[in-house]
Amino acid sequence: MPYDPSAFPPFAVTVDLVVLTVRRHSLCALVVRRGEPPFQGRWALPGGFVRADEDLAAAAARELAEETGLCAHDPATPAQGNGAHLEQLATYGDPKRDPRMRVVSVAHLVLAPDLPAPRAGGDAHSARWAPVEALLNQGGYGREGEQAAPLAFDHAQILADGVERARSKIEYSSLATAFCPAEFTVGELRRVYEAVWGVALDPRNFHRKVTGTVGFLVPTGGTTTRQGGRPAQLFRAGGATLLNPPMLRPEV
Amino acid sequence: MPYDPSAFPPFAVTVDLVVLTVRRHSLCALVVRRGEPPFQGRWALPGGFVRADEDLAAAAARELAEETGLCAHDPATPAQGNGAHLEQLATYGDPKRDPRMRVVSVAHLVLAPDLPAPRAGGDAHSARWAPVEALLNQGGYGREGEQAAPLAFDHAQILADGVERARSKIEYSSLATAFCPAEFTVGELRRVYEAVWGVALDPRNFHRKVTGTVGFLVPTGGTTTRQGGRPAQLFRAGGATLLNPPMLRPEV
DNA sequence: ATCATAGTCGTCTCACTGACGATAAACACT
DNA sequence: AGTGTTTATCGTCAGTGAGACGACTATGAT
Numbered sequence: 001m002p003y004d005p006s007a008f009p010p011f012a013v014t015v016d017l018v019v020l021t022v023r024r025h026s027l028c029a030l031v032v033r034r035g036e037p038p039f040q041g042r043w044a045l046p047g048g049f050v051r052a053d054e055d056l057a058a059a060a061a062r063e064l065a066e067e068t069g070l071c072a073h074d075p076a077t078p079a080q081g082n083g084a085h086l087e088q089l090a091t092y093g094d095p096k097r098d099p100r101m102r103v104v105s106v107a108h109l110v111l112a113p114d115l116p117a118p119r120a121g122g123d124a125h126s127a128r129w130a131p132v133e134a135l136l137n138q139g140g141y142g143r144e145g146e147q148a149a150p151l152a153f154d155h156a157q158i159l160a161d162g163v164e165r166a167r168s169k170i171e172y173s174s175l176a177t178a179f180c181p182a183e184f185t186v187g188e189l190r191r192v193y194e195a196v197w198g199v200a201l202d203p204r205n206f207h208r209k210v211t212g213t214v215g216f217l218v219p220t221g222g223t224t225t226r227q228g229g230r231p232a233q234l235f236r237a238g239g240a241t242l243l244n245p246p247m248l249r250p251e252v
Numbered sequence: 253m254p255y256d257p258s259a260f261p262p263f264a265v266t267v268d269l270v271v272l273t274v275r276r277h278s279l280c281a282l283v284v285r286r287g288e289p290p291f292q293g294r295w296a297l298p299g300g301f302v303r304a305d306e307d308l309a310a311a312a313a314r315e316l317a318e319e320t321g322l323c324a325h326d327p328a329t330p331a332q333g334n335g336a337h338l339e340q341l342a343t344y345g346d347p348k349r350d351p352r353m354r355v356v357s358v359a360h361l362v363l364a365p366d367l368p369a370p371r372a373g374g375d376a377h378s379a380r381w382a383p384v385e386a387l388l389n390q391g392g393y394g395r396e397g398e399q400a401a402p403l404a405f406d407h408a409q410i411l412a413d414g415v416e417r418a419r420s421k422i423e424y425s426s427l428a429t430a431f432c433p434a435e436f437t438v439g440e441l442r443r444v445y446e447a448v449w450g451v452a453l454d455p456r457n458f459h460r461k462v463t464g465t466v467g468f469l470v471p472t473g474g475t476t477t478r479q480g481g482r483p484a485q486l487f488r489a490g491g492a493t494l495l496n497p498p499m500l501r502p503e504v
Numbered sequence: 505a506t507c508a509t510a511g512t513c514g515t516c517t518c519a520c521t522g523a524c525g526a527t528a529a530a531c532a533c534t
Numbered sequence: 535a536g537t538g539t540t541t542a543t544c545g546t547c548a549g550t551g552a553g554a555c556g557a558c559t560a561t562g563a564t
Contacts, residue, residue, distance in 0.1 A: 009304035010262035013345070013356050052261035052354065056345040091343040091358045093265070093308040102304065104265050104356065106343050187510065205553065207512065212551095229510025230560040248552070439541065457522065459543065464520095481541025482529040497520070 011093075012103045015060045016047035016155065018089060018162030019068065019110040021129065022179045022195045027166075028129040029159055030068065031151070038099050039152030043130070045159065047105065060086060060108035067127060070112055084112035085178035089162050097154050109162045111178040132163050133198075167196055172246035174216055177237035183220055185232035186210055199250050209247065215240030263345075264355045267312045268299035268407065270341060270414030271320065271362040273381065274431045274447045279418075280381040281411055282320065283403070290351055291404030295382070297411065299357065312338060312360035319379060322364055336364035337430035341414050349406050361414045363430040384415050385450075419448055424498035426468055429489035435472055437484035438462055451502050461499065467492025 019030035031043040046067040050059040061072040064086065073083035086108055093104040136159065138150040150156050170176040170193060177184070179192045190206045210216055217235040225231040271282035283295040298319040302311040313324040316338065325335035338360055345356040388411065390402040402408050422428040422445060429436070431444045442458045462468055469487040477483045 008264045008301045011265040011302075011356075012260045013263040013265070049260045050263075050345070050356075053347045055347060056343065056356070088342055090340055091308065093302070093358065095305045095307060104263075104302075104308070104358070106345065106356070185511085202553075202555085203511075204513080204555080208514095209552080211512095225510090225561060227510065228562070229508085230512080232511055245551070250553095437542085454522070454524085455541080456524080456543075456545090460545095461521085463543095477530060477541090479541065480531070481539085482543080484542055500521075502522095 009102070012101055013050045014047050014103055014105045015050060015056060015063055016045045016092075016105045016107045016158055017060060017063055017067070017110055018045060018107060018159055019064065019070075019084075019112060020132070020162065020166055020179075020196075021112045021114055022192050023114050023129055025191060025195050026131045026133065027163065027195050027198075029132050029135060029163075030127060031130050031135065032067070032127045034152055042149055042152045043135070044152035045107075045155045046127070050106075056088065056106050057086065057108070060088075060106075060110075064110055068112070070110070072110060084110050085175060086110050089158070089165060092154055092158060094154065105158075107158045107162065109165055111166060111175060113179060113181050132159065136160055136163070167249070170196060170247065171249055172243050174237060174241055174243060180237075183222065183224075183234045183236055185224060185227065185234060186217075187227055187232055189217075189235075193247065197249055201250070213240070213243055214238075216243065261354070264353055265302045266299050266355055266357045267302060267308060267315055268297045268344075268357045268359045268410055269312060269315055269319070269362055270297060270359060270411055271316065271322075271336075271364060272384070272414065272418055272431075272448075273364045273366050274444050275366055275381055277443060277447050278383045278385065279415065279447050279450075281384050281387060281415075282379060283382050283387065284319070284379045286404055294401055294404045295387070296404035297359075297407045298379070302358075308340065308358050309338065309360070312340075312358075312362075316362055320364070322362070324362060336362050337427060338362050341410070341417060344406055344410060346406065357410075359410045359414065361417055363418060363427060365431060365433050384411060388412055388415070419501070422448060422499065423501055424495050426489060426493055426495060432489075435474065435476075435486045435488055437476060437479065437486060438469075439479055439484055441469075441487075445499065449501055453502070465492070465495055466490075468495065 017030070021028055021030075030046060032046050034040055034042050034044050046063060048059075048063050048066075050056060054062070064070050064072050064084070071083040072086035089107040089109040091104060091106045095102060097103065097105070135151060136156060138156065151159065166175075176189060176192045176196070179196070180188055186207050187203065189210060190201055190203060193206070194201055215238040218238045220234045220236055222234040223231040224234055269282070273280055273282075282298060284298050286292055286294050286296050298315060300311075300315050300318075302308060306314070316322050316324050316336070323335040324338035341359040341361040343356060343358045347354060349355065349357070387403060388408060390408065403411065418427075428441060428444045428448070431448070432440055438459050439455065441462060442453055442455060445458070446453055467490040470490045472486045472488055474486040475483040476486055
């Protein structure tokens with residue numbers, strides 16, 4: 001019964017991107033304003049159709065490049081450019097998620113360093129970074145009277161899933177370094193954890209932990225004082241991808 | 253440019269199932285023999301097309317019921333039948349993964365208690381439990397000269413991903429109880445961990461750990477001696493879904 | 505000089521794990 | 535009945551690692 005080529009319903013397949021970065025001590029996601037109905041004028045996650053002979057990860061990387069100029073390197077391809085981390089997140093296929101037609105969307109998660117300065121994509125719609133807190137607490141009010149309109153489609157759910165993935169994944173992997181520039185200090189890395197988790201961490205215990213985990217950080221020899229205060233050692237991400245034992249997210 | 257209803261390429265969307273259980277001290281997966289080309293006669297994961305107005309999880313549950321009679325309850329639906337655990341695993345969409353057409357498959361992971369006695373699905377193809385070790389070590393030789401033919405399509409990769417998900421998820425969640433019947437002993441739960449991880453665990457430390465984690469196990473009052481030896485207390489799964497601190501998988 | 509800021513090193517305590525001894529309660533033999 | 539085997543369960547002890555927090559260092563700002 002299966003595999004009668006004329007007997008399967010056709011689907012549209014898209015990729016949606018949860019692009020996260022840390023800006024000004026808070027976790028932000030890339031959103032674009034929709035220029036057409038449905039949800040015209042609302043914010044949405046960037047994304048688009050998968051092409052006829054294009055792999056899912058390739059489609060995600062292409063959309064990312066179109067939208068931000070970032071060059072994603074997924075972990076399988078260890079071409080360590082200035083690229084961001086890209087991984088598949090989950091797939092959303094509720095029959096009613098798009099009112100126009102049956103669309104199955106394969107969401108991807110991208111973790112990028114700060115300040116790629118979002119540029120408008122091929123379309124004229126605008127793009128911006130928005131704090132995930134404001135995007136998800138649609139019931140609450142943004143800090144400065146920000147728009148409280150929820151994201152288009154089921155994108156709030158997708159974003160929430162992506163944020164949760166990022167929050168849990170930096171516990172047991174070295175992925176937090178994907179939010180940092182090529183060289184960074186322990187303090188900068190700590191501020192990434194604090195922004196993603198939304199908690200305060202003890203600088204001394206954090207320093208002991210990350211410098212004591214073999215393969216996590218390698219010193220470059222340089223120092224910097226860009227954060228003020230005493231100069232800090234600069235590090236690059238080490239080869240280790242899994243943290244064992246993991247970073248512990250403080251209770252509640 | 254996006255969302256021109258005539259401008260997106262049509263895809264077939266399927267669900268594939270990684271159904272895992274523990275039988276005779278080893279982790280086994282449900283496989284079906286393909287009755288038609290391509291890969292005719294080879295073993296494959298059960299699965300099928302998503303219907304036109306069917307949710308992805310619903311399609312997975314339907315295929316599971318057709319194939320095994322199991323009633324899956326996904327965690328969102330806390331209808332705790334004799335059902336198995338079901339969750340989305342990942343999506344596979346390589347343009348060449350199916351030689352006939354462009355198929356995107358949303359793989360799901362099912363964890364089931366032992367012995368649902370696989371029944372043939374709607375089709376005449378046979379179904380069986382096979383140790384994942386034999387299915388994945390296609391280069392090696394099965395214990396009893398089992399067939400060494402690899403799984404059809406990219407199903408070996410999907411199975412490997414599902415097994416890895418199960419192995420890591422029982423570390424920090426109470427999901428191992430999904431492999432157990434409604435009432436079980438600490439020893440039975442330990443043998444689940446041992447089978448999934450492929451290691452031996454110290455019975456005394458394991459007992460201390462699981463009985464000391466609040467919300468993991470609740471005693472039913474009964475005892476059983478079905479494993480031989482001293483009678484063991486019976487437990488049900490408690491309300492806790494996350495284990496904190498996690499079970500630690502022994503090194504190497 | 506003094507202060508504020510941020511980084512780095514140490515110490516103490518507690519929780520938890522791994523290794524492993526000891527006891528308990530069933531069954532299968534003799 | 536006794537002995538051995540099997541599995542369950544309780545205890546002990548040492549080592550690792552995390553949280554709390556004191557102390558010191560090196561820079562820029564006032």
